[in-house]
Amino acid sequence: METRSRIDILSLFLYFAIAIIGIASVYSATYEDGSMNLLDGRSGKQIMWFGASLFVGIIIFFLNANFFEVFSWYFYVPLMLLLVVVLFIGADINGARSWIKIGSFSIQPSEFAKYGAAFAVSSVLSSIDFSFNKRYDVIKLFAVIAFPAILIVIQGDTGSALVFASFILVFYREGLTPLLLVLGIVAIFIFVLTLVIGFSYFAITALVLFLVFTAFTYTNKKMLIPSLSILAVVVLFSLSVQFLFNNVLQKHQQKRIQVTLNLIEDNQGAGYNVNQSKIAIGSGGFAGKGFLNGSHTKGNFIPEQTTDFIFCTIGEEGGWLLSTLTITLFMLFILRLLYLASRAKKKFKRIFILSLASIFFFHLLVNVGMTIGLMPVIGIPLPLISYGGSSILAFGIFIFTALKMDASRDEDLTSES
């Protein structure tokens, strides 16, 4: 049978389009009048990392696509070991011990851990006898993502750990009951409500609702026990939210959440980044101030300008037009990946590509959301745009692996579902 092995041109085009916006943004964010060359400084390094990604990408395309499936645990285990190693030899940067210094480079294993976790998840989910009804299988599935997430929390990088939650979307697509997603959304709702109105009011409101509900359904005795237990769970959850928020989260984390919920205004402290970020993006207007002309960007008013808050540069200098273009490119890329996943004939490949799409989606949701004040400040990069070698390289390898899997789909004879 004839096999075709062609890379998906549209994905590749979107990859480069986003990459170019990224390089230009990093260049502009670090630009100083007169003296800067594109190949100097951070933009130069950014280009170098893209070069490295392409180099690895070419190697990947020379590999047999089945190699990844067969050796999936050989990706997961070493990358997890790196997460352990970093705890011992990692360099402390901004309070997080998540970097390994090798010569003049620093590698952030947590960026690569997502790639490794995608292999493990794909492997577990695609095994022939996997079922969401088997408790052991589900525990194993959650364990492979919880393990890196916990290690990364220990490193002190909660943001990167949260990324592993994006796998739940993959699980959902592969048959996990939506109840978990619904419960997750309800949990977030209770969480927010508890912080906004406080536990006492929340508990009273819940009790009143329960009484009203019971009053209408008092004839139906069967409803009483379930609704009573729901009340108990909800109230207990709210109470634990209150407790966890006050006693487990650190002060700065509490404040970030409070600022996002508009509970406190703190434009000098915790809300400073977001406020400055909104000012930069908002001042861009419809068409932006022009390339290299962002006064707020130039003025270093926003911390983490080239990394977590790179979207400010896009918003300020490119205005609404470039912001929309960038988000649209991301959406198209994610939708295209979802399409590539759906046309994969092998379950392993489908899940792997799906994982990439979910992680990409999560990064977009959180990163752009925080720069425009719709999400709390969670320090994760905007893929392919934010400055950072580990992130660029890890996503590059991830993407090229996914594209290789797609390119070789015709080699797969059977279609699994």
Next chain:
Amino acid sequence: MNRHRSLYISIAVVVIGSIYILRLFQIQVLDDSYKNTAERISLRKQTIYPQRGLIFDRENKLVVFNEPVYDLMVSVPIRLGGIDTNSFCGVLDIDRPEFDTRLAKAKKSSYRGKAVFMKNVSNRLYARMQERLYEFKGLFFEIRRDRNYKYNSSAHVLGYLGEVSKNELGTQEDDYYEQGDYVGKKGIERYYEDELRGVKGEKYFYVDIHGVNKGSYKEGKLDIEAIDGHNLGLSIDIDLQQYGESLLNNKMGSVVAIEPKTGEVLALISSPFYNPANFNIQNRGSYYNRAIQDPTKPIFNRAVSAPYPPGSTFKPIMALIGLEDGAITPATHFGCPGYFRLGRRTIKCHPHPFSTSLERSIASSCNTYYCNTFKNMMQSDKYANTEEAYISWRSYLESFGLGNKLGVDISSEFRGWLKEPSFYDQMHGKGRWSYANIISLSFGQGELGLTPIQIANLAACIANRGYYYTPHVVRQIENVDAIPEEFRTKHFTKVSAKNFDAVIAGMLAVTQNGTGAGVAIKGINIGGKTGTVQNPHGKNHSAYMAFAPVEDPKIAIAVVVEEAGYGATWAAPIAHLMIEHYLQADSVTESSKMYLETRLKEANLIPLKYRSQRDTSLYGN
């Protein structure tokens, strides 16, 4: 079922993406407040201070110029964190506690905007700091212009600058000044403030979080160039001024010289004086308090602010009024037995021949003559009573510029003392006073106070035979066609020109064979009048009034030396030397003149009671 879930995920992606795009539309396109906030944070306006107008003397010699003063500023006090405090303190030569105090003060004065870190940084420190400023982000120099002076001279004419006061800020009409700006406080710096100050410029630029300039705003389209102030040309002859200052050294008093035909002030000296450079912005702090504690009052501008009884220098005016009013004629003689009898008391005169003509009464300064003249006028049938006669007498004097401010272009002018009749009503009762009560006015004593510039103006009136121009020290304003109208208007006295001949003859006689003959100048006809002013607080004041040459007057002068004695001993020779210096500056070669000059320059006439408390450093440097 799972395929639908793929679709749901795709929908979620599109929904979230769309929400973000809409949100961006809201904050970027619909909401303007972010643009304004961004500009407020990162756009700065810098004021460009213009050069204050320069000041030149009569001969176009540069007298006052500008010198930069550097204030070390901190752009955003709360963001001054990124500097190496130790090396910064090292360069500035301050210790850590001082650094902390200064920063705290800056934060207090302005949290987000710029604030002063150190004022008036010395040139040496500025140079050293400038080299290393790049290390200290958020610090910059604001350059302002202080005054400096080519000559250690003319302090009272020039005045000085100071920081604009709260009151001045509150009452200004054009919003020109901002806190910390310099404004003329005294002298012509104050009077010609509007001409000298120029127009401020503005420069807009972006700053970064530390306040460092990141490039101009809209390529500088909104920037405004500063326009320098107008230069002023003084009527003061700096050479004559300095010569007069050398003669008045170590004396308390004043000299004012006027060009009669124009009202231009040639020299205006108040002594003790101070070095104007000691009173510029940078130095005044350390000199001001010492100056006010000095009992000889060196800041006080005696020339325009100190009222002295004119004493006998008043007699020519009395003669003119008597002639005009008909109390005497040029031929009137009064016998003088050495006193003027007034009921039971007598007014003393000094030795001179018994019968006195008008001319001789001036030349020998006869008190009796003027008591009689005054008595005639006060008792004249023209007037219903003494009060009416007094009002008439007073209005003559007002026409000579007495009793009111002349309106000179130097700040803090005093109008002098010339009482209203109501003053005597209060003192003696309405209608219950006569010439006898006010007789001492006739020889320039009593309730009469003239500033030296008023006395000099009297001399100018006589020299001009009946008119004067308001004395002024500025004769040219750059780019302005003419000096103010009030300095180009002739003021006529109430005495007609013909009545001046006899008086001028008398004044000429003063220097030829009268009280001032001892210090006459060869080759110059000077009309003068000595005065020895009774001073209840100490020795008599020595006074003199003159103009020269009599045939074509080019200079009118008044000299007062406090607590010095006879007018002929000190004031007259000072006036004569100045006249000579001005009219033929190089003729003082005669040994007797040299001797006179040296004697005057070296005499210390500061009363003994003040000498130990004087602060001579004010004049130094």
